[in-house]
Amino acid sequence: MFIADIKKDFYDVVANQRVALLVAADIDGLCACKILQALFHCDQIQYTLVPVTGWQDLSTAFLEHKEQIKLLIKEDDDLGVPTYDDIFRDEDEEGEEEGEGSGNESDEGSEPSGKRRRFDEGAIERRIERQRTKRQWEARRREILFDYEQYEYHGTSAAMMFFELAWVLTKDTKDMLWWSIIGLTDQWVHDKIPHMKYVSDIATVQRHVSRHNHRNEDEENSLSIDCMRISFEYDLRLALYHHWSLYESICNSYYTACSFKLWTLKGQKKLQEFLADMGLPLRQVKQKFKSMDITIKENLRDVIEESSNKYGMKDIRIQTFGVHFGFKNSFLASDMVHAAAALLESTERDENDPTDNFIKALDSLSRSNLDRLLSGIDLAKKKLIAIQQTVASCICTNIILSQGPFLYCYLMEGTPDVKLFSKPLALTMLCKYLLKAFIHSTRNKRCKLLPLIMAAPKDVEKGTVIVVGIPPDSETSDKKNFFGRAFEKAAESTSSRTLHDHFDTSIIELKSEDRSKFLDALITLLS
């Protein structure tokens, strides 16, 4: 069901009922969930929170709660629906015969059927004509649906949608604004939206930020230091650099690591040159950022931008937001995304229950759970280091093979930290970094335009691997991913035992024995 006016059609309907909130396991969903929870608390609406990790989970949860609850709200960041973000399901869901596509397409779909009904009383010729138009309409519908389902891409962040709802209800607070910023930044960090969309969404959010800041900052009535302040930052694209040392951050952020090619000796030397060029002593750069010399920190961003332009990194700075509360807590939105993602998919020994991880990640997003957030940042650091090391070893041992229409890489079971990569978000991040690194390290021009498929062992006992496909890397890509359909078709044609459970259809689980025939089918399909 698609909603035109979010307040009337959605919130007012929900306001007096008991609601089940099924939330997908990604950061944007988490943020949207926090915003909704805050809204529900304000209006004392009862709700049940159920984390789901895939379509199967979704259906079991739906069946469990079916008797008690009539309306469900499922939220994840939007996959493949061109215009609307909420997928709102009713128990008596009718089969959507009239086309499910975007506004335009459904109009086209329903129009011929409307005409069809008007011809009800008629002669035989009319009946024949009806059948013909019906067939045409069916064919067109199939085509529209195929186009619709062929590519998968992401629309506006769900957290931002819910913030707009809160704003319409004038119940928006800085906390909610911050959560919507985190949701948007999650889409950017995990490369789900194109750069242009990110920039335009930032502009939208910036309006809200200035509205909130303007409301509260006054010369005479300055705000308590404990209140949350959100500020616009044009900051460096170095992951977690405020909570780490500058050197480590440069080594482990994919942008800088790929530009310098830090897996080669030459790259390391270039990095040293870069640091020397900026006049930053190694001792300062290798110690914790917070303890760096103040004189160095003052102009750091400009100095780095200037030098990085010389080394070919034109986009070292990115527009983002930061939050400050209390005297010592300041975080960038991307820091929080990394921390929450690391908590969500943590593979620490005693934390293997996905619901537990979900709750921990959800907690880390609120201001009062700083130690949770800090532990998340530590986990994120480990994850980034692991990714960097895996990328370096993959490139150096040349295990990326070109299979014709795509590149393929398989992580062996003995690779260090391979447990970390059995989770979808971490594996997708690794995939992206690996592709970028590969493009920088290879001389083959054709290979630079190929997509990458990566497989890693998921569950050793059951013998399954998790397979992820990402589109080719290009500056102006619109991030449309066609691997969903491709995987389905390949699985059908070879009758491999696959599980297309994840909400993101380009991530599937596969039995390891079927790996080779699945790959062959994919090669034939895509060439």
Add this chain to the structure above:
Amino acid sequence: MDPSEVEFLAEKEFVKIIPNFSLDKIYLIGGDLGPFNPGLSVDVPVWLALNLKQRQKCRILPPEWMDVEKLEEMRELERKEDAFTPAPSPYYMELTKLLLNHASDNIPKADEIRTLVKDIWDTRVAKLRLSADSFIRQQEAHAQLDNLTLMEINTIREFLLDSLNCMYKLRSNLQPGATKGQFGDY
């Protein structure tokens, strides 16, 4: 008495809020609470103000005494005088804590106010301790302290009463002809 009980009693005090919803007059056991109209200020007890603030249905206005200059004057006065000066409000400590924890974005210069109130509290409690100390030491029979608030009294109550009891027991043991059984108490 537990400090949380004192805080509970403090929540009955009235404070001005500006609601953003409208509601007719409500009739509660403790009294009537006037009709709520968006944008118009209305007096409500602190417990209701905090609940509405947490549900983002109102904006709390700081009470009159919660102003930096007034508090600075009171602090200076308190430091000069030996006796207790009238407190900003009979529940100033609790109200400061409640309002600054939940509604610090509605109160200008919240950090300075917190520091000033803490200074006033420290001065008063120091005077109280001094006075209790001299009372016990000189074995006075009665004393009178004006302008104390319930929270301050509650802070010193247990200690003062216990120590007076101990002193009494010690004194009665020193009297000649004391019965032997009394030593067993310790």
